[in-house]
Amino acid sequence: MIALLIRDLRLAFRAGGGFGLGLGFFLILAVLVPLGVGPDQTVMGVIAPGILWVGALLACLLSLDRLFALDFEDGSLDLLATSPIPLEGVVAIKALAHWLTTGLPLALVAPVLGVLLNLPGPAYLALIVSLLLGTPALSMIGAFGAALTVGLKRGGLLLSLLVLPLYVPSLVFGAQSVTRAAQGLDISTPLLLLSGITAGSVALLPFAAAFALRINLR
Amino acid sequence: MASLWEYANPVKFMKVSGWLLPLTAVLAAVSVGVGLIWGFFFTPDDFRQGSTVKIIFLHVPSAFLAINAWVMMLVASVIWLVRRHHVSALAAKAAGPIGATMTLIALMTGAIWGQPMWGTWWVWDPRLTSFLILFLFYIGYIALWSAIEDPDTAADLTSVLCLVGSVFAVLSRYAAIFWNQGLHQGASLSVAPGERMNWAYKGPLYLCMAGFFLLFLALVLAGTRTEIRARRIKALEMRERANG
Numbered sequence: 001m002i003a004l005l006i007r008d009l010r011l012a013f014r015a016g017g018g019f020g021l022g023l024g025f026f027l028i029l030a031v032l033v034p035l036g037v038g039p040d041q042t043v044m045g046v047i048a049p050g051i052l053w054v055g056a057l058l059a060c061l062l063s064l065d066r067l068f069a070l071d072f073e074d075g076s077l078d079l080l081a082t083s084p085i086p087l088e089g090v091v092a093i094k095a096l097a098h099w100l101t102t103g104l105p106l107a108l109v110a111p112v113l114g115v116l117l118n119l120p121g122p123a124y125l126a127l128i129v130s131l132l133l134g135t136p137a138l139s140m141i142g143a144f145g146a147a148l149t150v151g152l153k154r155g156g157l158l159l160s161l162l163v164l165p166l167y168v169p170s171l172v173f174g175a176q177s178v179t180r181a182a183q184g185l186d187i188s189t190p191l192l193l194l195s196g197i198t199a200g201s202v203a204l205l206p207f208a209a210a211f212a213l214r215i216n217l218r
Numbered sequence: 219m220a221s222l223w224e225y226a227n228p229v230k231f232m233k234v235s236g237w238l239l240p241l242t243a244v245l246a247a248v249s250v251g252v253g254l255i256w257g258f259f260f261t262p263d264d265f266r267q268g269s270t271v272k273i274i275f276l277h278v279p280s281a282f283l284a285i286n287a288w289v290m291m292l293v294a295s296v297i298w299l300v301r302r303h304h305v306s307a308l309a310a311k312a313a314g315p316i317g318a319t320m321t322l323i324a325l326m327t328g329a330i331w332g333q334p335m336w337g338t339w340w341v342w343d344p345r346l347t348s349f350l351i352l353f354l355f356y357i358g359y360i361a362l363w364s365a366i367e368d369p370d371t372a373a374d375l376t377s378v379l380c381l382v383g384s385v386f387a388v389l390s391r392y393a394a395i396f397w398n399q400g401l402h403q404g405a406s407l408s409v410a411p412g413e414r415m416n417w418a419y420k421g422p423l424y425l426c427m428a429g430f431f432l433l434f435l436a437l438v439l440a441g442t443r444t445e446i447r448a449r450r451i452k453a454l455e456m457r458e459r460a461n462g
Contacts, residue, residue: 144382148362148375158365162379165354166386172393190396197389208382215374 001085001093008097011070022059022102023109029055030113041118048117049127049178055113056106056131057138057167063102064142065159067094068150068213077150081217087210092202095136095143095209103135119182126181130194134174137198140205141166147209151216169197226303228446235439242436249429257422273331275422279430281324284352287317287434291359292384295377304449305442307373310380311363312441316434318356325349344394351390355383369449 012019033051034044071077080090110131111124119127145163149155177190225231257275264271294310297303328346329339340346362379366372 148379149365151371152365155365158361161354161361162358165351165358165390166383168351169386169389169393172390172397176397193393193396205382208378212375212378215371215378 001089004080004085004090004093005097008094009100012097012101019101022062023105025062026055026059026106026109027113029058030116034117044118045120045182048114048119049123049175049182051117052110052113052119052127053131053171053175053178056103056110056135057164057171059106060098060102060135060138060142061160061163063098064146064163065149065156067098067143067146069146069155072150072216077213078217081213087213088206091143091147091209091213092140092206095139095202095206098143099136099139103131103139107131107135119178122184123178123182126178126187126191130174130177130187130191133191133195133198134170137170137194137201138167140198140201140209141170144205144209144212147212147216150213170194173197223301223303226301226305228305231305232443232446235443239436239439239443242432242439246429246432246436249425250433251429253422253425253429257419257426261418261422267335270331270334271419273327274419275426277324277327277331278423279427280320280327281349282427283430283434284317284321284324284349286431287313287320288352288355288380288384288387290438291317291380295380298373299377299381304373305446307377308445308449309438309442310377311373312438312445313434314356314360314363316437316441318353318360320430320434321349321353321356325353342398344391344398347394347398348387348391351394352387355387359383 030051033047037043037047068077071080081087083090107128110127111119114124114127142163145159145166148162149159152158173190173194177187177194180187180190225234254275258272261272263269291310291313294306294313298307298310325346328349332341333339359376359379362376363372366375
């Protein structure tokens with residue numbers, strides 16, 4: 001399993017692997033929104049938590065369609081399915097690799113973009129913590145969506161249509177915890193709910209995703 | 219006693235639905251027709267809302283079915299996954315667009331009602347927001363059905379999506395409540411004691427809800443029959459090609 005994780009990480013870091021694309025996209029989004037909304041600092045500060053969370057969502061979505069597609073095309077997914085590791089484990093490892101290459105860097109870069117967007121001071125810690133707690137669910141839900149659409153020729157657009165509604169609860173609780181922190185309120189409730197969604201997704205969705213993969217492989 | 223599962227046999231289903239479909243269709247037309255005419259012309263105006271309150275006879279039944287169509291899809295999907303009855307999967311497929319339409323009707327009548335009452339077509343109220351999210355779930359479900367060619371694969375994958383989607387739809391509902399306080403009133407019909415609707419409105423409302431339910435039933439039956447026939451045509455074509 002560790003070998004699989006290292007293989008996936010290596011593939012992601014190599015040229016054409018798409019690592020950094022998500023980060024670049026995140027940066028561009030944080031630049032484009034002020035250009036569209038106007039440079040008012042107070043407005044920026046109010047909408048910054050939402051922009052950062054929506055940006056993280058979209059950046060996660062960007063690299064999802066290649067999560068299983070490449071392995072499906074060259075047949076290595078069939079090999080993985082017949083390997084001694086259960087397919088559920090394969091899905092979980094692949095989601096973990098996706099999180100390490102998108103979610104984790106996003107959470108670490110987000111405070112820098114928070115400065116760009118005039119995020120209020122007390123919200124920075126909440127931003128990092130909420131992204132760290134929330135993005136694993138995004139990767140796992142995305143892996144489920146990717147497993148559903150892996151057999152399709154042009155599944156990318158459909159994938160976003162399927163996955164984005166599933167991101168709604170994470171987005172609400174994540175962005176709410178940052179907003180509340182910015183207003184100086186207690187953030188333990190949204191953070192706990194956010195971690196609950198992540199824990200539930202990580203525990204249950206590998207089974208659903210592996211089931212979908214088996215259907216697509218038969 | 220005959221088991222319920224016998225009706226999962228397509229031949230038997232076609233036979234039963236053959237006479238059930240016109241029956242439910244006629245009953246639906248009568249009860250929706252009577253209910254709407256009763257509701258629109260023979261109920262008093264509300265003392266605050268005037269005659270705008272009468273859109274409730276479209277709004278509440280469609281919202282009621284928008285949610286219950288998803289529940290029916292969920293049950294049918296589970297039956298398909300557990301017992302592999304094709305009729306069940308096809309009924310879930312047929313219910314998708316109907317549920318989406320009901321959601322759209324509820325949203326639009328709500329907007330038309332909200333404009334004079336709240337002074338706005340749309341607010342980001344939890345109820346409104348969760349209905350919009352429900353509509354997105356319906357769209358995803360329908361899109362997945364239409365994207366996959368192999369019918370059994372499509373049935374399997376959409377069933378899994380329906381199961382997972384149900385959990386997240388409920389989560390979204392509570393997330394939306396957490397996210398914003400509402401303008402929308404509580405449940406229109408409730409078993410809990412408290413402020414109740416007058417019987418002058420309840421009578422036609424119940425009739426409309428029954429009518430919409432029958433309409434839903436008739437549409438699902440018609441849709442399922444169409445799907446079964448389409449399957450049969452495909453099988454015939456395959457056989458022709460194999461022979462020719």
